[in-house]
Amino acid sequence: MTGGGFGGCxxxxxxxxxxxxxxxxxxxxxxxxxxLAADCYVCHARDGAGKV
Known part of the structure; x- marks a missing residue:
């Protein structure tokens, strides 16, 4: 679990x-x-921080 909202994350x-x-x-x-309704977000790993 992460976050501190009522529904958790x-x-x-x-x-x-x-x-x-x-x-x-x-x-x-x-x-x-x-x-409560759930919200799902799909993320993909990318390269780390770099110079723009």
Whole structure:
């Protein structure tokens, strides 16, 4: 868990082929358990900081 909001926040490191499956599971279960809609954001790792 990360963040300090009422609904919490997670960072999940997933294999690319599992992303859609996990998002579907979160969107199905989170509202049932917490009464709130989930927001899912997919990010991709990139090279570190560099000169622009």
């Amino acid at each position: 997670i960072v999940a490191l997933l294999r690319p082929e599992k992303v859609d499956e996990v998002i579907a599971a979160v969107n199905a279960e989170y509202p049932v358990r917490f009464g």
